[in-house]
Amino acid sequence: MTQTAPRVSPREVWLLTATFLVAVAGLIYELIAATLSSYLLGDSVRQFSFVLGIFLASMGVGAWVSRFVRDPLPGFAWAQILLGLVGGFLAPVIFALYAWIGAVALPLYTMLVGIGILSGMEIPLIARVLKEIGAPEFRFENVLSFDYLGALVASLAFPVLIVPHLGLMSASLAFGALNLVVAGLSLWVFRGRIGVAPLAAWLVAICLTGLGLWQSERIVSVTEAQLYEDDIIFSEATPYQQITVTRFRDRVRLFLDHSIQFDSYDEHRYHEALVHPAMGLVPAPRNILILGGGDGMALREVLRHPVEAVTLVDLDPRVTDLFSDHPELAPLNDHSFDDPRVEVINRDAWRFVEETRDAFDVVIIDLPDPKNLTLSKLYSREFYALLMERVAAGGAVVTQAGSPLYARQAYWSVVETWEATRNPYAPGEGLNVLPYHELVPAFGDWGFVLATVEDPASLELDLPEGLAFLNGPVWAAARVFGSDVERMAARVNSVRDHALVAYYVDGWEKWFR
Structure with missing residues (x-):
């Protein structure tokens, strides 16, 4: 006799669909919290690790707490309503607190714990509801499969679709609305089994979230106006x-x-100090590589010299496009991206250096500060060794290296790292390394490190005409360090230990936290 497959009811279908949807929302909240903490608290690796650990631990607490929920149906509805509010308003609240009072660590992690506890309650409650409604062939692993599938979708969509098209503020509210949709549909699917109180709370929550979404652009504008x-x-x-x-x-x-x-009032000080010492010490530089510098300011300074080709490698195409085309920004770099000698490549700097076979007379590194492991690897001995293989005989490399005042040990760690980098043209010998610094009012006392393959015959610079800041006496003074910024002991930065990140974070926190 043929056995008929058990019929799956619409309620079962909805609960499994709800499992998928709440998993998507839960992971999005976790990623928003991690991104916020990275933006606002610094050291992205540390913050992502903290957020992940706290969120998972909170989910464990939520799973344990769920056993005390007497009726799982109203409990699930309440969890979705509260998640819609706490998760939905996570980014607006944290950005507002950062803009107005500057302190966000405690409220951020408090909200994260709340979101984690509520998220941890979801799966046990859904499983109990499925059992209560007599779902045939119920297997707990089916619920987990939908949960993990939702996590996969969220993790793929967050960087590719959600952040570029919604931004953190609107994404937070939008996925809060998703939790409220799940709550509302659950109230309707199980109408008659849930009381009036969750419905009333849901109506209030949906109105608040709808208002937040409607005014999201205004919220962003007001918050940013306070920030800047x-x-x-x-x-x-x-x-x-x-x-x-x-x-x-x-x-x-x-x-x-x-x-x-950069600040357009004083960016000339930074970019002239970054570019012209290296360009001025190398005889007849022709082929130039710029890593970072997507705003085109360093490129503008390079093009003051009679170069033949400049390759600019910057990861984010939006930055290079913006400073190529924007009517108010392109003039700041003298429309340098329009020069036919310039090639722009939007790519990871390490990958580019690893794969190119070109030789460059001068390499200019204008990357963000090494405040996380992703950036620190581009200030490592391993990267510098790879980079020097792409430097022509007689060539030079210069990098911005942070503030020798605010992050003194970090700066000298960069110097130590260059001094520990092998010279490909003189095996067994090191590079000629020259630290120097200048005052850039927007940044403070700012440091640079210049490394050459050969010891320059003279440190006098061959400077182009028309510079607003750099000249011979300024260059001579730049190589002198006062007692409070002079050399101190620091470790070489390597991809194995990333000593530079801790130096950088500790230095800046000493001054500004």
Whole structure:
């Protein structure tokens, strides 16, 4: 006799669908919290690790707490309503607190714990509901499969679709709305089995979230206006970073992940000091490589010299596009991206250096500070050794190296790392390493490290005409360090231990936290 397959009821289908949806929302909240902590608290690896650990531990607490929920159906509805509010308003609340009071660690982790506990309650409650409604052939692993599938979808969609198209603020509210949709549909599917109180709370929550979504752009504008002193003329979250450009009269500033990259009032000091010593010490530099520098300012300075080709490698295409085409930003670099000698490659710097076979007379490293492991690897002995294989005989490399005042040990760690890098043209010998620094008012006392394959015959620079800041006496003074910024003991930075990140974070926290 043929056995008929058990009929799956619409309620079972909905509960499994709800499992998938709440898993998506839960992981999105975790990723938003991790991104927020990285943006606002620094050291992305440390913060991602903290967020992951605290969230998973909180989920464990939530799974344990779920046993005390007498009726799983109303319990699941309440969990979704509370998640819609706490998770939905996670980013708006944290950004607002950061803008107004500057302290976000405690509220961020408090909200994360709440979200984790509520998320941990979901699967046990759904499993109990499935058993209560007599789901035939119920297997707990089926629920977990839908949960893990939702986590996969969220992890893939977050960097590719959600951040670029919604941004953190709207994404937080949108997935809060998703939890509320799950709550609302559950209230309807199981109508008659859930009381009036969850319905009333759901109506209030959906109105608040709807209002938040409707006013999300205004919330972003008000919060950013509080964060930045000047008018915001551009703001966008890309898969790589948050880009913000501000303006006050004729003064323009660029911020990446809320950290200033240049101020048009004094950027000439930074970029002239970065570019011209290396260009001026190498005889007749022709082929130049710039790593980072997507704003085109270093490129502008390079093009003051009679070069033949410049390759600029920057990870984020949105930055290079913005400073190529934006009518208010392209003039800042003298429309340097339009020069036919320039080739722009949007790629990871390590991968580019690893795969190119070109030889460069001068390499200029204009990358963000090494505040996390991803950036620290580009300040490592391993990367420098690989890079020196791409430097022509008689060539030079220069890197921005942070502040010898604010992060003194980090700066000298970069110097130590260059001194520990082998010279490909003189096996067994090191490079000629020259540390120097300048005052850039927007940043403070700022340091650079220049490394040459050969010992320069003279340290006098062959400078182009028309520079606004750098000259012979300034260059001579730049190589002198005062007692509070002079050399101190520091370890070489390696991909094995990333000593530089701890030096950097500790130094800046000493001054500004």
